[in-house]
Amino acid sequence: MLVLDALTKDFASRAVDRVSLAFHAGQVHALLGANGAGKSTLCKMIAGMIQPTHGTMQLAGSEFSPKSKRQAQRSGVQIVQQELNVLPTLSLAENLFFSQLPSRLGILKRRAMREHAHQILSEFGLGKLSPDAQASRLGVGQQQMLEIAANTWQQTQVLILDEPTAALSAAESEILFEKIHQWKQDGVAILYISHRLTEVQAIADKISILKDGKLQGTWSRGKLNHRDIVAHMTNQANQTDQTDQTDQTDQTDPPLMIVHQLQAPRRVHGVSFELHPGEILGLAGLVGSGRTELLRALFGADRATGGRLEFPTGQFRPPFASPNQAVRNGVVMISEDRKADGLLLSESVASNIQLPALDLAKFGLWSLYRTNDARKAAQGYRDQLGIRCDSIDQPVGTLSGGNQQKVVLAKWLHRDGQIFLLDEPTRGIDIAARESVYLVIRDLARQRKAILVVSSDLEELTQLCNRIGVMSNGRWLETFDGPSYDPQRIVQAMFAGYA
Amino acid sequence: MKSMQPTYRLILAQYAGLLAAILTLIVFFGIKANNFLSMTTLTTIANRVPDLTVIAVGMTLVLIAGGIDLSVGSVMALCASMLGLLMVDYRFPLWVGVLAAVMVGTLCGALSGWISAAYRIPAFIVTLGMLEIARGGAYLLTNSSTKYVGSSLGWFSEPISGSGLSVSFFIAIGVVLIGQWLLHGTVLGRTAVAIGTNAESVRMAGVRTTGPLVTLYAICGGLCGLAGLIQSSRLSSVDPNAGIGMELNAIAACVIGGTSLRGGQGSVVRTFIGVLIISILETGLAQMGATDPIKHIVTGSVIILAVLLDSLRQRSADR
Incomplete structure (x- = not known):
């Protein structure tokens, strides 16, 4: 579905270094790496939020080089970022459709919007809430669900989820996994980022690991255990030997x-x-x-x-x-x-x-x-x-x-x-x-x-x-x-x- | 001494625009209005500026710290009313009245400042409330009527023989100089600039912000008391309706002088030049026989023009 070819991004230093990857329709592809490994930068390039320094992307067989988030969205590439972007003073329905409010000649079609909103909210376990309720009343987990819903109700080919479960309760996570399963059936390619290795191993069909902007490798489900993953993220060969050690502290000194x-x-x-x-x-x-x-x-x-x-x-x-x-x-x-x-x-x-x-x-x-x-x-x-x-x-x-x-x-x-x-x-x-x-x-x-x-x-x-x-x-x-x-x-x- | 030269040039650059504006106005009115270039005009302007100057100095200090005080006009009226009540109705000596007036103003300012700083309520709202409260207080103290205070205050506004300038004028100049020193030479002034620039950075530097803010608002209020005294002496009476809209004139003077409404930038001396510009404009227009509506329109345009020029100048300096 989505193919990355030697994708590279330079800031002050190289953040993403010649990453080539293929994401397939109907698969959950997990992206792992320590802080600063380049996961977010990679995702932002795919979502059109920043432009690569080198390299190309192909979406469903044709050239894909989005210049903005909006352009990427029109091509069916959606991203749900870690930071919540819910607008607290608007209603759930308005938040849901904010990028494309249903209207005729600039006048909102409220009834249609409400019905559609209710249907979508139910799918995400928010069905008990009125579409007219203010978003500020939601808990963090509910806001996260609303955000995911707002980014996925449109036709989606590629979906990037950045730490979606960080704010979710166990029950909410289950609803999300249910939805992920459904998206897989619909042929969506899902790019999944999470700190939770157990969760990743449970839902990911493939796992790719990044370190210092470079791709360490891609493995199929079940080929890696926790220890292997961590080893690849840190590059086991890298045992530090202390050259410039500070004077040892005397631990018998009373603490400050x-x-x-x-x-x-x-x-x-x-x-x-x-x-x-x-x-x-x-x-x-x-x-x-x-x-x-x-x-x-x-x-x-x-x-x-x-x-x-x-x-x-x-x-x-x-x-x-x-x-x-x-x-x-x-x-x-x-x-x-x-x-x-x-x-x-x-x-x-x-x-x-x-x-x-x-x-x-x-x-x-x-x-x-x-x-x-x-x-x-x-x-x-x-x-x-x-x-x-x-x-x-x-x-x-x-x-x-x-x-x-x-x-x-x-x-x-x-x-x-x-x-x-x-x-x-x-x-x-x-x-x-x-x-x-x-x-x-x-x-x-x-x-x-x-x-x-x-x-x-x-x-x-x-x-x-x-x-x-x-x-x-x-x-x-x-x-x-x-x-x-x-x-x-x-x-x-x-x-x-x-x- | 060589290293001092750029500093001088910098200062000159800061004042050049304002002084040029004053000069332009004087030349313009000198040509257009009869008898503009005369001693009478000078006296009129010198007599007109002290109360606004004193209030604008307080406003500058508050604006630089990122705040605003909308209540200055009515606090001035409240202070003047207190002065009138004590001197006319209770026959207290002058110094008691002045002390009371300044204290009332200081308290009003401190209260606004404290509520806004300690409870993080926008100063705009708090001082808007104080504006109403103080005006109401002024009506209460005077029974809503103007009181004649007589000659006991008159000498403040009388020209000192030979100079054409009144005691009030010199008090105002003194306030400007002290204000400028406060801003640059004291910890309070530096803290004010820092808070106006980035209050969170100041807090994270372990420096308290509530105390300085309350102090600044209190000073602004106290200066309203002083302005009340100056105005009462000029009018020989205490008017509870005095100072309506004065906050806007004060803010305009600050802004013309280059004080940023976002805080962190400003100068007391330049505010004084702003006051002069407004006064010259009003006096000149009056002498030209301009009607009240025209005066308003011209003054408003000049304010916008001043800020526009300043922002263009800064943008080219940034480049």
Whole structure:
């Protein structure tokens, strides 16, 4: 049905590398791979949301090169993405038909729409709901079902499902599997992405595995067990040998902070761990496993719903209620999205570095702001970290990603803290900048601070960290001690919580 | 000193457009209106600007932090009414009245700011409510009638001998200078700019935002109190209907001066130039004998033109 020929996509680096695959009508074809393996990029190319750098596609025998999502949809290629796109203020029926509202001369044909909607909703187990009900009343699982329904009621030849069961209950998943079975009968080619290996093995006719943008192979149902899959995703030959290991931490030192049973809504379920001085603790896990949520709850960015923190003095306290509390207690965080909540893009390098320190001013808001001191400090960090900019008065938004990240590091070095929480600190930055980020992290460890690093790059974690914890499905499943790690076992743990 | 030159040039570039606009207006009215270039005109304008200037300074601070205060006009009327009540009905000395007026304004501002910041309600809505409340308060305090306050306040607006400029005018200039210093020289000012640029980044930097926001709204309210005093002295009376629509004039002055309604950008001095532009325009049009409708149409067009030019200038600068 759909044939990919040497499909390639280059961003800053190569995201998908010459992938050739055939998807057959009436088959469920699972696509597996660790974070950043290129699954999403591949799907987006098929769905017309991005265009390939090289390579071609053929749909039902003829050339297929969609320029937009809409064009792909017209050719019968539908995608259901992981993020929900339900419009909360519209009715179920309107959401269902949003891409093509039935109308005559711009006037909605409400009755026809309602009847048709009811029929479709019933097929997806939402038959008890009125088509006129507002979508905001739906639970997450129901929204996911609505989204799937909205993308499949039209004539479909190829259907891409990206983590469709992530938000579904067991019962809802069963309804979906029933529908998948039906689509197979109708001759739809289904591309299925999921973290849940058991589920994949149950419903997939074929399994393809991607690693670093390259296709590792395609197997028929029953030819692979869990261990094989994980081995192919990590490339078993790749046993890391530690060359640049940080000074070993003395685990007998009292921890800087012990986290007891931290709870946060949705994705953090009773997580406990210790942070030791001079330690770099890595945190691995799939996207959506709760790593970011854990960090945000720990930092007070989101409200934790349970748990407590213990300090070396033996004091206990509830989790921080705000970032301000966290920072005042020596806990600082670098978030994963520096543009959204890490930087003031239109403000200067110097102001950005000075920002967290505003809270330290002696007379509060009425303190003088010493521009010269701020500039001098910024100059120091520019030299120390090699921030490349024409001037420290330049808006941060005009710097490259790597240099922006250095500014983020500088602002926290300037504010200072005991515990550094880093969420994907090297995402989207070049190799040189990456090295300087590692340098800063190791330097902090040498200063007896504790560092918790979340990263989707397992190689990065194995080279950087003294210990690596693994989160899966909201729980802290396992902790591995360095200096050498078995990536296979770590990846296995990443998937274990979903079984 | 060489490194300072670009800074000067930058500042000059920021003010060049506004100063050119003022110059154009003066030349235009100088030609078109009789006796525009005279001492009387200067006095008229200088007498006209202080209350709007003081309020526009407060508005600038709030806008830069990404907020807005629609209640300034009626809070000013409330403060003036308080002043009138204390001085006329209860015969308190001037300083008590002034203190009370400024305190009432500060409280109104702090209340709006606190509700909007702590409960994350858009300032537009909260201050719209405050606009009604303060206006109602002003009617209550004055029994809905204008009170004559007499000469005890008059000297504020009298020209200082020989200069043609009043005490009020110099107070307004002082407020502008202090406002500009507050914005650039204090932690409060820098925090305001940061919040207006990206409030979430500020929160994630461990810096609290509620306190600074409440403080900014409180300052804006307090300045409304001061403006109430200045206006009452000019009119020698307290009018509960004063300041209707003043919030729009203040916002217009800020916008003409280049303050962004999205926050993060603005300057107090440039707001003052915005006030001057509006006043020169109104005075000049009046001297030309323009009717009220025409004045409104021209003023409105100038506001849109100013913002349009500013946005074009920024777009070419970004390129």
